[in-house]
Amino acid sequence: MGSSAREEARIADALRKAVLERKLAPGSKLPEEELAQIFRSNRAKIRRVLLSLSRSHIVTLEPGRGAFVSRPSPQEARDVLASRRLIEVSLLARPHRKLSTQGVTRLRRIMTQEAEAHEKHDAIAMIHVSGQFHLTLIEELGNEVLKSITEELILRMSLIITMYERHNATCCLSSDHHDLLDLLLAKKYAEASILMARHLEGIESCLDFHRDPVTTTILSQILQPVQG
Amino acid sequence: MGSSAREEARIADALRKAVLERKLAPGSKLPEEELAQIFRSNRAKIRRVLLSLSRSHIVTLEPGRGAFVSRPSPQEARDVLASRRLIEVSLLARPHRKLSTQGVTRLRRIMTQEAEAHEKHDAIAMIHVSGQFHLTLIEELGNEVLKSITEELILRMSLIITMYERHNATCCLSSDHHDLLDLLLAKKYAEASILMARHLEGIESCLDFHRDPVTTTILSQILQPVQG
DNA sequence: TCAACCATTATTGTTCACAATATCAAACCC
DNA sequence: GGGTTTGATATTGTGAACAATAATGGTTGA
CATH class of the missing domain: 1.10.10.10 (Winged helix-like DNA-binding domain superfamily/Winged helix DNA-binding domain)
Structure with missing residues (x-):
């Protein structure tokens, strides 16, 4: 075998x-x-x-x-979050290539699944699908190496969120994803990158490193x- | 034991x-x-x-x-180079923190070693020291996670250069490093990031993916x- | 009652032998 | 003669037994 x-x-x-x-x-x-x-x-x-x-x-x-x-220690948590922000925000600001039409299709399909999961209050599906959105974006605008780096960072973020999340904050606002795609389709990369920065900062703001x-x-x- | x-x-x-x-x-x-x-x-x-x-x-x-x-395949090579460029260029453009005085000291010491290695035509020492310069920069302006990611990318670049380098091109112009530090000390981050982009593109331009x-x-x- | 110590138990770490697989070379058939 | 098959050899993969180590609980003594 x-x-x-x-x-x-x-x-x-x-x-x-x-x-x-x-x-x-x-x-x-x-x-x-x-x-x-x-x-x-x-x-x-x-x-x-x-x-x-x-x-x-x-x-x-x-x-x-x-x-x-x-x-992950609070310091490691901060570093992971900062690293992911750097990668995703910079990539949106200066994407390596344009969104392909099939890429747009994939992103749209993911957003549909996201809406379904949101409706069913299926938190686990939300996590999966939300991660897929970010990874697909990186795959489309960036490359495989960045994708696998981010895959690891997302996994580490799961640990971080479990340890330090304040309430039952939703990890990703799906409306952000929607707006993000709109901005990208309009080629407003600067605005898209700013939105992504806020999006990820939103996650960060739900964390509390002081609590046990x-x-x-x-x-x-x-x-x-x-x-x- | x-x-x-x-x-x-x-x-x-x-x-x-x-x-x-x-x-x-x-x-x-x-x-x-x-x-x-x-x-x-x-x-x-x-x-x-x-x-x-x-x-x-x-x-x-x-x-x-x-x-x-x-x-590494040509595609993987391109992805590794692009990823490293994204990280380092973006970090210089928007550093997470200011250069510490001891950071400047460390960078200066590395540049001294770099000059020595250059004078002795010690290619191996050049590789080590040049890598240290980049890693120290990331450690100072960024964080540990980005540093370890870049450590891996640098190692992969070594394989890439061995496979695809055109001539015996020098991997890093030490003058670039010197100018880089000057720009950072002057807080000219935008210019520093542009220089870093050119610096890394210089390495890329020494590669030939067509050759066996x-x-x-x-x-x-x-x-x-x-x-x- | 509490703390320190020791024995027991459970879990990890290491080593070895053997099984499975790929590589290589020679023999064989076409 | 060239290509294919087949057996020998070397290397990797697997599993089990044993040794070492840390956690546990109970006992003993102050």
């Missing part, structure tokens, strides 16, 4: 998904044995997955103690339904 | 250094056993290091075949002196 890489990718994706959807709280312990049986895998594979995720700052490996979902980083270490049974 | 992480970091650093200094040609095979005895280590640790490096796009793991130094990616697979004896 040469599908071991696929299996590891599946496990890593499931963990990343759980982090993105804020089901795995920062600080949660990730015991190798437990993960192995949840995913019907073995420790060796789990271990490689955890090593990979630790390189993406999603997981922190403490020697002799094991793997934990990362708990509440990290209820949730049991891993949350992962059970993920792997189907 | 709990120093296994340290040992792995040492091996990873040695490999990264070899890539940065362009001693390890893209496409070179990295056999686990051979690396293990070069670094007086074992396959398990080597394997973990290679997995880590593969996450940084420095190494490519081919299932069943082993690890190879990555050979010459990848002389160098033996790993190059690594021997690295680990001392």
Whole structure:
């Protein structure tokens, strides 16, 4: 069987998904044995997955103690937010290329899904779709490298929001996304970039770095339904 | 012994250094056993290091075949260059903070080393010092996250330059660095960012994506002196 | 009652042997 | 003679057993 890489990718994706959807709280312990049986895998594979995720700052490996979902410090949080803002705002201000017609179609479809999720009050779907909007924008106006960098930053932001969010603030106002696309179609890049800056600052303003980083270490049974 | 992480970091650093200094040609095979005895280590640790490096796009793991130094495609090369340009140029245009006095000192010291390396025609020292200049700038004006992102991009650029460089073009004109610092001290950020854009475009213009990616697979004896 | 210590238990870290796979070369058929 | 097949060799992939380490809980003594 040469599908071991696929299996590891599946496990890593499931963990990343759980982090993105804020089901795995920062600080949660990730015991190798437990993960192995949840995913019907073995420790060796789990271990490689955890090593990979630790390189993406999603997981922190403490020697002799094991793997934990990362708990970004306030400073790290600020840096992640600032970095994402720099990338996305600058890209809108000076996009590498024009929006393709199929790109516009993709963005429109995503916004439709966003509206549906909003209507159903499906917070998890909102997170996914909102992330997809930003990533598609980067893919269209930028390139693959920026996209994968931002993918990682978005994942780290999920941890940050879980730790430091003030109330149940909505992560992304979908109206912003709508206005953003309008401005881009009108080639008003300067205005679009300003809107994006405000958009991301909006997320930031919902954070409170003073409060105790509440990290209820949730049991891993949350992962059970993920792997189907 | 709990120093296994340290040992792995040492091996990873040695490999990264070899890539940065362009001693390890893209496409070179990295056999686990051979690396293990070069670094007086074992396959398990080597394997973990290679997995880590593969996450940084420095190494490519081919299932069943082993690890190879990555050979970035022309498209990937363009994306890496564009991403680095976006980050550094935007950061100069709108720095997150002012240059600290000790930051200026550090940059000046680096430029001194740069002049020395230039005088001695020490190409390897030039690479290191030039990278340090850019990274220090990002650390001073930006943050740690952007710094580590750029660290990875610089490493990938080393591979790109090895594969696609036209002649023996100097990677960074030190005069540019000098002018850059002057502009920053004068708070002429707009001009500084333009200079940075030209600076990085200069590197890009030395590349030729049409020529065959010459990848002389160098033996790993190059690594021997690295680990001392 | 509290604190320090020690034994127990659970988890991680390491090593080894073996299985699977790809590479290479020689033999073979067309 | 060229291309294909087939076996030998080397390298990677996998799993399990063992060692080392940290967390846990209970005991003992002040």
